[in-house]
Amino acid sequence: MTFEQLRVFIAVAERLHVTQAASALNMTQSAASAAVQALEGGLGTRLFDRVGRHIELTEAGRVFLPEARAVLKRLAQAGQTLAELDGLERGRLALWASQTISGYFLPRFIARFHETRPHIELSLVIDNTAGVARAVAAGDADIGFVEGDVEDPLLVRVDVGADQLLLVVAADHPFAAKRTMKPEDLAALKWTLRERGSGTRQIFEDAVRAYGVDPDTLDVTLELPSNEAVRSAVEAGAGATVISRLVAEVKLAAGDLTILPIAFPERRFTALRHGDRSRSRAEGAFLDFVRTG
Numbered sequence: 687m688t689f690e691q692l693r694v695f696i697a698v699a700e701r702l703h704v705t706q707a708a709s710a711l712n713m714t715q716s717a718a719s720a721a722v723q724a725l726e727g728g729l730g731t732r733l734f735d736r737v738g739r740h741i742e743l744t745e746a747g748r749v750f751l752p753e754a755r756a757v758l759k760r761l762a763q764a765g766q767t768l769a770e771l772d773g774l775e776r777g778r779l780a781l782w783a784s785q786t787i788s789g790y791f792l793p794r795f796i797a798r799f800h801e802t803r804p805h806i807e808l809s810l811v812i813d814n815t816a817g818v819a820r821a822v823a824a825g826d827a828d829i830g831f832v833e834g835d836v837e838d839p840l841l842v843r844v845d846v847g848a849d850q851l852l853l854v855v856a857a858d859h860p861f862a863a864k865r866t867m868k869p870e871d872l873a874a875l876k877w878t879l880r881e882r883g884s885g886t887r888q889i890f891e892d893a894v895r896a897y898g899v900d901p902d903t904l905d906v907t908l909e910l911p912s913n914e915a916v917r918s919a920v921e922a923g924a925g926a927t928v929i930s931r932l933v934a935e936v937k938l939a940a941g942d943l944t945i946l947p948i949a950f951p952e953r954r955f956t957a958l959r960h961g962d963r964s965r966s967r968a969e970g971a972f973l974d975f976v977r978t979g
Contacts, residue, residue: 694721777968782827790932815885830958834885847955869897876925878908
């Protein structure tokens with residue numbers, strides 16, 4: 687059974703005339719007759735009775751006709767769905783992002799993209815960098831957004847932005863008035879940090895090593911699972927931290943936090959996608975949207 691055979695059968699059944707059906711379908715009478723015969727052969731039953739020079743639907747033909755119409759309707763709907771996906775009139779994207787990106791970088795792009803493509807459904811799951819990378823590798827995420835390094839040959843990386851890390855303490859911290867600091871001063875601080883596996887923690891430890899300090903020797907008194915918890919703890923006097931400028935800027939402007947004079951690196955925001963999976967039009971459009979700002 688083919689869709690072309692169904693199309694011919696429906697045309698003949700509606701007209702009860704092979705010649706008229708063939709003309710409506712822009713095909714020869716012999717081709718239309720052959721399509722009906724092939725369909726009957728495949729089904730193992732007659733769909734038409736030949737009564738003199740006329741044809742009539744058999745009981746099987748009358749039962750089969752609405753089913754054949756339903757199949758062609760579903761086919762047309764499927765084609766329309768694909769056209770809408772290709773035209774970005776519908777679609778679905780599963781986004782995963784690390785905390786800094788999901789809280790301070792990505793929301794404006796999601797809101798603006800929804801305004802331009804309201805029929806594309808966007809979902810967002812928040813995890814740390816390691817968790818986001820695992821979700822993309824497993825196929826749970828169409829696109830992942832992270833700020834840490836990810837070493838996985840299956841994942842394609844796309845640069846989408848940048849962020850500055852700052853060393854901050856509460857405004858009344860003993861180091862708050864310092865105008866200069868040396869790398870060895872890092873060992874004199876008590877630290878509140880994000881959990882291991884977060885991009886912020888990874889970049890912090892790499893930067894500390896670059897200053898010649900072993901991060902395992904630092905006095906880490908608190909490890910907390912969110913940027914806001916880290917910021918609030920440091921603001922309340924729980925030592926120092928290295929945190930995104932995006933996270934700290936409100937409290938810096940209010941005078942609740944102070945930047946200490948040791949530079950930490952700019953970090954890149956990266957989109958991750960699986961290199962072996964096809965990229966939908968919606969995925970490509972959203973990535974372009976984020977990259978172009």
